[in-house]
Amino acid sequence: MTADTAVRARATHDVADAVKDAAARRTPLRIVGRGHWLDAGAPASPATPLALDALSGIVAYTPGDLTLTVRAGTTLSDIAALTAEHGQWLALDPFGTDDGTIGATIATASAGPLAHAFGTPRDAALGLEVVTGDGSIVRTGGRVVKNVAGFDLTRLFTGSWGTLGVITEVTVRLRARPDVDETWVVALADDDAIGGACRAALGAAAAPIALELVDAPLAAALGLGKSPVMLLRLAGAAAAMRAQRDALRALGAAAVGPPDVWQRLRAAEPPGSTVLRLSHLPDRIADTWQVAGRLPSAWRHATPSRGIVRVIMKDSGDTVATVARAADGRCTLIAERAPAAFWLAGPTPMPNAPLAARIRAAFDPAGILNPGLAPDSAPPPATEPTDA
Amino acid sequence: MTRDELGQALRAIVGPRGVLSRASELLPLSADGLPTYRLPPSLAVLPSTREQVIDVVRVLARERVAFVPRGAGTGLSAGALATDDAVIIGLNRLTRIISIDPVNRLALVEPGAVNVSLTRAAAAYGLYYAPDPSSQTACTIGGNVAENSGGPHCLKYGVTLNHVVAVTVLLPNGDIVTLGGAEGETPGYDLLGAFVGSEGCFGIALDITVRLVPNPQAVRTMLADFMSIEAGARATSAVIASGILPAAIEMMDGPTIRAVEASIYAAGYPADAEAVLLIELDGLEAGIDDEVRRVQTMCTEAGARTVRIARDDTERARLWQGRKKAFGAMGRVAPALVVQDAVIPRTRLPDVLHTIHEIAARWNIQVCNVFHAGDGNLHPNIAFDPHDADATDRVHHAMREIMRACVDAGGTITGEHGVGLDKLEYMPLIFSPESLDAQCRLRSVFDPERRANPGKVVPIHACREWLASPAARALTR
Numbered sequence: 001m002t003a004d005t006a007v008r009a010r011a012t013h014d015v016a017d018a019v020k021d022a023a024a025r026r027t028p029l030r031i032v033g034r035g036h037w038l039d040a041g042a043p044a045s046p047a048t049p050l051a052l053d054a055l056s057g058i059v060a061y062t063p064g065d066l067t068l069t070v071r072a073g074t075t076l077s078d079i080a081a082l083t084a085e086h087g088q089w090l091a092l093d094p095f096g097t098d099d100g101t102i103g104a105t106i107a108t109a110s111a112g113p114l115a116h117a118f119g120t121p122r123d124a125a126l127g128l129e130v131v132t133g134d135g136s137i138v139r140t141g142g143r144v145v146k147n148v149a150g151f152d153l154t155r156l157f158t159g160s161w162g163t164l165g166v167i168t169e170v171t172v173r174l175r176a177r178p179d180v181d182e183t184w185v186v187a188l189a190d191d192d193a194i195g196g197a198c199r200a201a202l203g204a205a206a207a208p209i210a211l212e213l214v215d216a217p218l219a220a221a222l223g224l225g226k227s228p229v230m231l232l233r234l235a236g237a238a239a240a241m242r243a244q245r246d247a248l249r250a251l252g253a254a255a256v257g258p259p260d261v262w263q264r265l266r267a268a269e270p271p272g273s274t275v276l277r278l279s280h281l282p283d284r285i286a287d288t289w290q291v292a293g294r295l296p297s298a299w300r301h302a303t304p305s306r307g308i309v310r311v312i313m314k315d316s317g318d319t320v321a322t323v324a325r326a327a328d329g330r331c332t333l334i335a336e337r338a339p340a341a342f343w344l345a346g347p348t349p350m351p352n353a354p355l356a357a358r359i360r361a362a363f364d365p366a367g368i369l370n371p372g373l374a375p376d377s378a379p380p381p382a383t384e385p386t387d388a
Numbered sequence: 389m390t391r392d393e394l395g396q397a398l399r400a401i402v403g404p405r406g407v408l409s410r411a412s413e414l415l416p417l418s419a420d421g422l423p424t425y426r427l428p429p430s431l432a433v434l435p436s437t438r439e440q441v442i443d444v445v446r447v448l449a450r451e452r453v454a455f456v457p458r459g460a461g462t463g464l465s466a467g468a469l470a471t472d473d474a475v476i477i478g479l480n481r482l483t484r485i486i487s488i489d490p491v492n493r494l495a496l497v498e499p500g501a502v503n504v505s506l507t508r509a510a511a512a513y514g515l516y517y518a519p520d521p522s523s524q525t526a527c528t529i530g531g532n533v534a535e536n537s538g539g540p541h542c543l544k545y546g547v548t549l550n551h552v553v554a555v556t557v558l559l560p561n562g563d564i565v566t567l568g569g570a571e572g573e574t575p576g577y578d579l580l581g582a583f584v585g586s587e588g589c590f591g592i593a594l595d596i597t598v599r600l601v602p603n604p605q606a607v608r609t610m611l612a613d614f615m616s617i618e619a620g621a622r623a624t625s626a627v628i629a630s631g632i633l634p635a636a637i638e639m640m641d642g643p644t645i646r647a648v649e650a651s652i653y654a655a656g657y658p659a660d661a662e663a664v665l666l667i668e669l670d671g672l673e674a675g676i677d678d679e680v681r682r683v684q685t686m687c688t689e690a691g692a693r694t695v696r697i698a699r700d701d702t703e704r705a706r707l708w709q710g711r712k713k714a715f716g717a718m719g720r721v722a723p724a725l726v727v728q729d730a731v732i733p734r735t736r737l738p739d740v741l742h743t744i745h746e747i748a749a750r751w752n753i754q755v756c757n758v759f760h761a762g763d764g765n766l767h768p769n770i771a772f773d774p775h776d777a778d779a780t781d782r783v784h785h786a787m788r789e790i791m792r793a794c795v796d797a798g799g800t801i802t803g804e805h806g807v808g809l810d811k812l813e814y815m816p817l818i819f820s821p822e823s824l825d826a827q828c829r830l831r832s833v834f835d836p837e838r839r840a841n842p843g844k845v846v847p848i849h850a851c852r853e854w855l856a857s858p859a860a861r862a863l864t865r
Contacts, residue, residue, distance in 0.1 A: 062733060138822055
């Protein structure tokens with residue numbers, strides 16, 4: 001089987017036509033935004049690329065409503081530039097760069113450090129336009145900030161990795177940009193100090209919009225010194241800042257950090273890295289951090305309030321799969337990107353696989369949308385693995 | 389199995405006092421607070437334990453009998469009423485708060501636990517449960533999950549969806565699944581997100597894990613009064629656009645103010661005002677008074693006559709009581725009250741409120757507006773006498789026009805009460821046939837036989853594929 005000519009959609013009906021055509025011919029489609037997430041390294045069968053990068057631009061923006069509707073191929077940087085003109089922002093900072101698209105961010109439910117205060121894409125998405133696997137154009141949710149009309153397909157499509165439908169338009173909730181936005185770096189003695197530092201920081205009289213742990217090697221790579229650090233992002237009105245700064249100083253040696261540290265953290269992983277997320281209850285963060293520390297040549301950072309440790313491995317041989325699976329008994333493992341060997345070691349167990357399979361069949365009956373990608377639990381097709 | 393035999397089978401599970409079959413005892417289950425719908429069920433079962441719920445649903449599955457899960461019956465959308473001879477499964481005997489984990493700020497509760505009882509139980513740890521529907525002293529967490537309920541403080545803290553981390557669900561066929569999870573991320577599709585707000589059509593929540601939030605360090609409650617509803621709407625838009633995110637911005641119009649002030653819930657609102665805004669700010673002590681001053685200035689610039697700041701908790705509670713009991717106070721105006729729940733973009737508040745006023749005048753009905761202004765979630769209440777056929781007819785016409793105006797303004801038909809039966813007819817106003825059919829497809833995954841809360845949420849004619857299925861043909865035979 002060879003991939004047909006790529007389709008570059010400029011309008012929703014282009015997507016619907018391409019999906020209908022593919023469904024009729026049962027040829028799989030690989031949905032591509034700016035090409036950053038693609039396939040998470042999973043061995044994917046050859047598929048025709050359906051490119052959405054040209055399906056971009058604003059559909060509706062009334063700043064006073066604090067909502068924004070854009071086409072799915074619009075980049076996060078374009079959204080940031082537009083909303084900044086009105087003192088607003090979309091408070092999502094998925095790992096990678098702002099060159100990624102909003103459609104891919106929603107489709108992969110990717111979240112970054114700001115999820116500490118503002119939640120993940122499921123909390124920001126208000127409505128979607130989606131082309132399902134039969135070519136139907138479906139609207140979910142709406143353009144208002146509160147909405148319980150009908151079953152919640154917005155949540156279903158968010159994080160479905162394009163396996164239930166192609167997201168063509170997104171409406172999100174915006175927030176007002178804070179007057180002050182500053183980042184503090186608190187140096188920690190060593191890994192043993194992490195549990196106590198997290199408890200102290202989460203109980204402090206401060207309301208950071210991001211609170212992230214960074215291990216010593218990653219801190220060094222980011223130019224933040226030689227010890228593990230805690231990064232705290234304080235934001236708000238100027239009058240509220242002084243007391244919060246005082247509360248941070250009580251945590252330890254706190255200093256103002258470089259403002260671009262978040263961009264650097266988000267883009268820290270070298271190309272081709274293996275990236276895994278380990279998670280458990282927030283009060284188990286020290287244990288999860290320790291489990292992650294056993295993975296080879298790894299950098300670690302964590303969002304303690306969400307109980308998530310993110311592990312970046314530069315050398316990812318076959319051992320990664322073995323070690324990662326060993327960690328699995330103590331916390332939930334999610335692979336953002338892993339070598340083919342990891343995926344071929346067996347399908348990652350998915351909760352509620354029978355329900356998930358029925359949902360997949362209901363929305364993509366021909367099985368043509370991003371086959372083989374998480375969270376599609378179907379085993380990879382029996383073709384040669386490629387580096388698609 | 390005859391109806392009598394079914395009743396016997398259910399009595400064998402829950403005991404004789406757990407099954408209701410006489411018309412007089414079923415009467416309280418025939419409505420949910422909306423006077424325009426009354427559907428007396430023929431059979432109701434009130435299990436007391438999780439095991440009984442499971443056994444009941446499995447018997448109903450075996451016998452292919454439809455059922456309606458019901459909490460406190462405060463939904464206001466006719467969602468918890470029995471259609472098609474469905475059996476009502478009342479869940480309000482399962483009230484336990486099973487555990488509270490103060491470190492991870494989580495609570496595990498049974499579906500019938502009353503909303504406010506969770507906040508009371510969490511208070512010992514300095515925590516509370518954020519979603520606070522006005523019915524919170526009666527409504528259940530299971531009902532909140534089914535409706536994805538909101539409340540005044542959802543402006544800042546989010547709705548039920550944002551606070552539920554896991555649900556153990558009894559599917560209509562009797563299978564049990566766990567959706568979401570408290571212990572880290574959950575891989576796969578967001579089935580929890582799909583379940584929240586599914587109005588009892590996807591199954592029954594056997595237990596629910598919710599997030600608790602710490603009590604804010606500081607709270608400031610203020611009341612601004614205006615001589616026109618448009619001025620109050622302008623103040624709301626100004627505050628939202630400023631970037632200050634209050635915990636709540638609630639508006640009451642003149643008729644509501646006067647109903648509240650004439651009732652036992654009198655809160656000290658200026659009785660000659662045409663609108664009041666109840667605004668609450670919370671968060672860190674540092675900087676909060678600065679925000680209060682900024683909000684005060686914005687209200688004054690929009691035309692507020694006075695802006696009063698509650699001096700203490702007693703005054704604060706009194707200001708809130710008027711808002712939370714406004715529905716009760718309207719009982720003074722007329723014997724019955726219908727309430728709508730549309731949401732509009734917040735910049736459209738002034739003109740849509742003006743349109744609602746015009747519609748009310750044209751149909752000669754009285755509308756009281758009391759609503760979550762900060763979210764744009766309107767609650768136009770129409771007080772009327774249900775025994776007056778002409779008045780009832782005018783109310784229905786006005787309701788349809790109001791709903792149409794909200795949809796035309798870019799809004800939606802329900803923000804927190806759900807579709808139920810009441811808003812079925814409006815679903816095609818906001819969703820295309822393809823979009824409605826997609827919702828049907830999701831429903832069929834959870835309930836291929838359409839036995840869970842049948843006839844609600846999505847108009848049946850919109851379910852193209854399902855209507856062609858053997859299950860549908862069996863039902864319609």
